[in-house]
Amino acid sequence: MVEKVIIIGSGPAGYTAAIYAYRDGLDPLLIKGFEAGGQLMLTSAVENFPGFSSILGPDLMEKLYQHAKGLGCRMIDGNVSKVDFSVYPYKLFVDQEQYETYSVVIATGASAKWLGLPNEKRLMGKGVSGCAVCDGFFFKNKDVIVVGGGDSAMEDASYLANMVKSVTVVHRRDSFKASKIMQEKVLNDKRIRVLWNSEVVDILGDTKVSGASVKDLKTGSISKIPVEGVFIAIGHKPNTDVFRGQIDIDKDGYINTNGFTKTSKEGVFCAGDVQDRVYKQAVIAAGWGCMAAMEARKFLAEKKII
Ligand SMILES: Cc1cc2nc3c(=O)[nH]c(=O)nc-3n(C[C@H](O)[C@H](O)[C@H](O)COP(=O)(O)OP(=O)(O)OC[C@H]3O[C@@H](n4cnc5c(N)ncnc54)[C@H](O)[C@@H]3O)c2cc1C
Structure with a gap:
């Protein structure tokens, strides 16, 4: 047939x-x-x-x-x-x-590409998201992290900055690979801070996200950042x-x-x-x-x- x-x-x-x-x-x-x-x-x-x-x-x-x-x-x-x-x-x-x-x-x-952390999967839909346009609304007046350095991470950070309390972009390198215009939008936005040479190594929280462990790749030190949302924007x-x-x-x-x-x-x-x-x-x-x-x-x- x-x-x-x-x-x-x-x-x-x-x-x-x-x-x-x-x-x-x-x-x-x-x-x-x-x-x-x-x-x-x-x-x-x-x-x-x-x-x-x-x-x-x-x-x-x-x-x-x-x-x-x-x-x-x-x-x-x-x-x-x-x-x-x-x-x-x-x-x-x-x-x-x-x-x-x-x-x-x-x-x-x-x-969607994910970081591959065990807690990332467990907390998906409970503070971990792969889509700012879909889920940003749930994080009004909350602190969030955006992971990535490409155009989608810039897009997500700029989008979220309009509705959340604070946005921290965590990026593994010392420069973004996003297009110049998108980078400038993020770098000139006072509501967004960037943690260069840094990596999210764990996502914290029992039933919902309460923070993230971020490693400084230059010094190896790990700090805990209290946030309620972690947006993975790595493509x-x-x-x-x-x-x-x-x-x-x-x-x-x-x-x-x-x-x-x-x-x-x-x-x-x-x-x-x-x-x-x-x-x-x-x-x-x-x-x-x-x-x-x-x-x-x-x-x-x-x-x-x-
Ligand atoms: C965590 C998360 C939250 C989201 N939240 C929202 C939201 O709130 N609102 C919204 O509008 N969008 C949301 N999105 C985006 C939305 O899910 C996608 O835009 C939408 O699902 C795309 O639909 P699709 O049919 O193109 O593909 P998909 O939903 O990706 O479906 C693809 C299908 O193809 C099948 N497939 C793949 N390879 C093969 C193969 N070789 N043979 C046979 N079948 C195959 C898969 O099994 C799957 O069934 C979210 C996405 C994610 C990851």
């Missing part, structure tokens, strides 16, 4: 693509991936997804899952381990199982390794598109964080999922497959 469309990924982009594709009569097959539900499974309250003033990330993803499943979308567990877009219909492999399809929506997301890794050599991918691993959802391969579309270098928000990922499904439908109609 050749599928009309296979959707890869079960985050907001993948489930939305599935809902649209199903309602368009494409009978989509969705491959959920090892991290079913995607990044929002890692967080607690989500307060910026329209229609929900506050909902737990995993509950929101359960609702999206139930919506797609309730319509009748077919879903399988597992990761796509290999694709072959050089033949048509395209081939996809999940473990040893081979699937054929006339079109594909890639919605494999991007994984994202798009989940695109499996597509390398099959479609155009930029140097950071994001899928290159035509500006919308088309990849460099006809009939292969993408949606969500896997191609989003800027916004990385669930509602936007969902929007891209809708667009990709609509494009897939148009493509299949033009090819007279439907």
Whole structure:
């Protein structure tokens, strides 16, 4: 059997693509991936997804899952381990199982990079965050740390400075690698202090973050900084390794598109964080999922497959 469309990924982009594709009569097959539900499974309250003033990330993803499943979308567990877009219909492999399809929506997301500290995982959603725009609101009038020295760390520090009590940027080197304009914004902002040559070596707190241990990399001394929030802003890794050599991918691993959802391969579309270098928000990922499904439908109609 050749599928009309296979959707890869079960985050907001993948489930939305599935809902649209199903309602368009494409009978989509969705491959959920090892991290079913995607990044929002890692967080607690989500307060910026329209229609929900506050909902737990995993509950929101359960609702999206139930919506797609309730319509009748077919879903399988597992990761796509290999694709072959050089033949048509395209081939996809999940473990040893081979699937054929006339079109594909890639919605494999991007994984936030973390420091790898044991307490970081334990306190995630309880003061540890990977997203200032998502969680900054919860830290009004509180002290926070931002870890990193690139554009996203500068962006997060400037954003947070407008709402929190104090921002301390902790950076391992003696200069930022962010663009000059972003650096200047941070360095000229009196509300932000920078700890150069410093590293967060532990995050403190029982049920929520109460501080961080920061090591001075020049002297080796460790000091405890009382904060209620630790924002990790050391970048994202798009989940695109499996597509390398099959479609155009930029140097950071994001899928290159035509500006919308088309990849460099006809009939292969993408949606969500896997191609989003800027916004990385669930509602936007969902929007891209809708667009990709609509494009897939148009493509299949033009090819007279439907
Ligand atoms: C801690 C945290 C808190 C956040 N809070 C908010 C918030 O409050 N509000 C907000 O709008 N956004 C928030 N975000 C951002 C939001 O989670 C993302 O923008 C959104 O999840 C992106 O959706 P996506 O569908 O593109 O990808 P993802 O959610 O990353 O989902 C990707 C999916 O692809 C699957 N996958 C990956 N590789 C493969 C493969 N090889 N084969 C099959 N499947 C694969 C994964 O299993 C996963 O299901 C937060 C992110 C984090 C990390």
